[in-house]
Amino acid sequence: MIIIKKRAKSAQNKPKSVFFSVVSSAIFTLLVSFSAWSSDLVIEITQGVDNPVPIAVVPFHWSGNNALNEDVAQVIDADLERSGQFKSLKRSLMLSFPYQEEDVYFRDWSYLATEYLVIGQVLVTDSGGYQVNYQLFDVQRQEVISASGFTGGKNDLRALAHSASDAIYEALTGLKGAFRTRIAYVAADKKVNPSYYKLLVADADGYNAKEVLKSNQPIMSPSWSRDATKLAYVSFETNRPAIYVQDITTGQRERIQSFKGINGAPAWSPDGKKLAIVLSKDGNAEIYVLDLASNKLTRVTRHYGIDTEPSWSVDGKHILFTSDRGGKPQIYQVTLESGWVERLTFEGDYNARGSLTYDGRFLVLVSRHDSQFNIAVQDLQRGTMSLLTQTSLDESPSVAPNGSMVIYSTQDGGRDILAAVSIDGKVKFKIPANEGVVREPAWSPYLD
Amino acid sequence: MEMGNLSKVIASGVLVAFLGACSTTGETTDATASTEAALVAAEAQALAETQALAEAEALALAETQALAEAAVQAQAEADAAEAALQAENEAAQAAIIAQQQEEAEAQALAHIIYFDFDQSTIKAEFRAALNGHAAYLSQNPSANIVLEGHADERGTREYNIALGERRGNAVSRYLVVQGVSVDAIEVVSFGEERPVNAGHDSASWAENRRVEIRYINY
Numbered sequence: 001m002i003i004i005k006k007r008a009k010s011a012q013n014k015p016k017s018v019f020f021s022v023v024s025s026a027i028f029t030l031l032v033s034f035s036a037w038s039s040d041l042v043i044e045i046t047q048g049v050d051n052p053v054p055i056a057v058v059p060f061h062w063s064g065n066n067a068l069n070e071d072v073a074q075v076i077d078a079d080l081e082r083s084g085q086f087k088s089l090k091r092s093l094m095l096s097f098p099y100q101e102e103d104v105y106f107r108d109w110s111y112l113a114t115e116y117l118v119i120g121q122v123l124v125t126d127s128g129g130y131q132v133n134y135q136l137f138d139v140q141r142q143e144v145i146s147a148s149g150f151t152g153g154k155n156d157l158r159a160l161a162h163s164a165s166d167a168i169y170e171a172l173t174g175l176k177g178a179f180r181t182r183i184a185y186v187a188a189d190k191k192v193n194p195s196y197y198k199l200l201v202a203d204a205d206g207y208n209a210k211e212v213l214k215s216n217q218p219i220m221s222p223s224w225s226r227d228a229t230k231l232a233y234v235s236f237e238t239n240r241p242a243i244y245v246q247d248i249t250t251g252q253r254e255r256i257q258s259f260k261g262i263n264g265a266p267a268w269s270p271d272g273k274k275l276a277i278v279l280s281k282d283g284n285a286e287i288y289v290l291d292l293a294s295n296k297l298t299r300v301t302r303h304y305g306i307d308t309e310p311s312w313s314v315d316g317k318h319i320l321f322t323s324d325r326g327g328k329p330q331i332y333q334v335t336l337e338s339g340w341v342e343r344l345t346f347e348g349d350y351n352a353r354g355s356l357t358y359d360g361r362f363l364v365l366v367s368r369h370d371s372q373f374n375i376a377v378q379d380l381q382r383g384t385m386s387l388l389t390q391t392s393l394d395e396s397p398s399v400a401p402n403g404s405m406v407i408y409s410t411q412d413g414g415r416d417i418l419a420a421v422s423i424d425g426k427v428k429f430k431i432p433a434n435e436g437v438v439r440e441p442a443w444s445p446y447l448d
Numbered sequence: 449m450e451m452g453n454l455s456k457v458i459a460s461g462v463l464v465a466f467l468g469a470c471s472t473t474g475e476t477t478d479a480t481a482s483t484e485a486a487l488v489a490a491e492a493q494a495l496a497e498t499q500a501l502a503e504a505e506a507l508a509l510a511e512t513q514a515l516a517e518a519a520v521q522a523q524a525e526a527d528a529a530e531a532a533l534q535a536e537n538e539a540a541q542a543a544i545i546a547q548q549q550e551e552a553e554a555q556a557l558a559h560i561i562y563f564d565f566d567q568s569t570i571k572a573e574f575r576a577a578l579n580g581h582a583a584y585l586s587q588n589p590s591a592n593i594v595l596e597g598h599a600d601e602r603g604t605r606e607y608n609i610a611l612g613e614r615r616g617n618a619v620s621r622y623l624v625v626q627g628v629s630v631d632a633i634e635v636v637s638f639g640e641e642r643p644v645n646a647g648h649d650s651a652s653w654a655e656n657r658r659v660e661i662r663y664i665n666y
Contacts, residue, residue: 220641241609260634262637285613308606352607366603393602393648396604
């Protein structure tokens with residue numbers, strides 16, 4: 001068995017950019033309550049692939065005196081099911097609960113029509129944390145495909161289970177799993193008094209939702225730093241929009257220099273050193289690039305039309321943006337070095353908020369067809385656009401770091417909810433909020 | 449004439465007889481005389497006192513009259529001052545009322561300008577209201593406004609922020625053309641983030657596509 005030990009993520013204390021204006025601690029205390037826990041999101045799978053692969057995840061062995069807080073096998077099970085590509089065997093149908101290779105009777109699992117089998121155990125580490133070990137078997141071939149172990153602190157059991165899911169998913173699909181990732185989103189409730197806007201961060205499966213910011217004024221456009229430790233977002237807490245950058249581990253936040261008019265749509269560059277932002281200080285909405293170390297602001301677009309919603313190409317040399325310079329909003333791409341602008345979308349009269357998958361192959365966007373706003377994907381190699389959703393007010397698509405799924409916001413029963421769809425449109429699930437409305441999901445990069 | 453002499457004689461006789469009678473009671477005559485003197489003195493004193501009193505009264509009256517006159521004078525002066533003050537107050541009041549009326553007129557103007565989908569063109573029906581705001585802002589250089597631009601929920605959020613600002617700018621330009629100082633206007637776009645109607649239909653969307661004119665100072 002191969003044991004790959006991974007250290008749990010610790011708070012990183014990076015030197016603070018001197019060009020940020022540090023928000024006073026009073027405002028900080030008033031608005032930020034990072035430790036506050038919020039109700040978790042509940043995921044409902046609404047559509048999977050036609051022939052999902054049957055897999056069995058046996059309850060993980062635990063020899064401790066007290067029951068564990070988390071059922072590791074169940075977390076892995078749910079992760080794999082949520083991908084839409086697997087169908088889990090119910091525990092009640094299992095004939096045995098092996099946790100070591102020598103106790104596995106492949107004939108039994110074969111009899112239950114299981115193609116793959118996962119067994120494992122949870123151990124306590126010397127430092128009082130946990131170690132989660134798993135083994136993945138091909139039942140037909142009766143051999144181990146993948147085996148690994150992950151260690152973390154005593155509060156990391158779910159995270160360790162997600163790491164196991166990522167490894168299992170990768171062994172089976174060739175694509176790194178994105179289960180141990182996070183989702184930032186905005187929640188609002190105008191029906192309660194006082195009404196509120198919140199910025200939250202939850203695990204990709206909706207658990208461990210934590211409040212990053214609460215305000216009585218709108219919060220918008222959360223964007224992850226590439227190391228997944230910080231969020232840039234727009235807050236109207238001063239009755240005017242301003243862009244903030246907040247460390248989600250320490251809760252510390254800074255307001256970047258703000259100007260009269262729009263301060264919006266922050267997007268981190270792939271190298272994490274710059275933010276593409278939208279400012280209207282020079283007359284109307286234009287794209288700028290802010291170098292975070294030097295505080296140098298470079299204007300990227302020059303047009304009397306609206307230029308907004310910047311996102312970076314994989315190599316950081318181009319910025320995609322929405323512009324109505326042609327009369328209606330369409331996606332354009334500007335080459336930073338030359339300033340050369342080219343239009344990327346031509347189908348339909350409303351294409352906006354484009355972003356690329358991490359491999360740069362697909363452009364994910366919001367597209368209007370027949371008065372409906374849907375999530376669409378354009379294959380940049382073939383040039384074809386296809387709609388991923390069929391509901392009516394879908395927006396804010398955000399792609400998982402492995403490019404497998406797109407999370408977005410939509411409406412369900414008159415409320416904003418989060419939903420996800422696979423990049424091929426075959427798998428769908430929705431994530432209703434327990435209270436208020438949720439929107440503007442931003443899928444984090446890999447955490448490690 | 450003879451009768452006259454006779455009368456004298458008779459009168460003298462009566463007087464003598466009277467005197468004779470008096471001389472028969474000599475002590476009594478003395479006492480009566482002193483009483484008469486006292487009476488006279490008392491009468492004189494009383495008279496003096498009465499006179500003094502009258503004089504005092506007269507003096508008091510004079511004093512009272514003087515006081516009254518002074519009071520009247522003071523009152524007149526006070527009245528005059530008050531009248532002046534009142535006039536001032538009235539003038540100030542009139543100015544305040546005039547200002548309030550102007551403010552009220554400005555307030556009575558439509559404060560919300562509505563737009564068509566994905567449009568920032570100011571429709572003809574809102575020009576009168578905007579002209580009114582422009583007139584008020586031009587006449588009151590200390591007044592300033594925020595134009596809050598809003599969009600309906602359709603379309604993407606950041607694009608709607610830009611659209612809300614475009615609407616705010618359209619209203620701003622209209623007011624500036626009418627003579628309002630550009631410094632009196634600030635445009636802030638809230639995009640689709642602060643709808644007035646949470647509904648998801650055409651009527652709700654129409655209410656949400658708007659610019660709100662908010663006075664910071666009148």
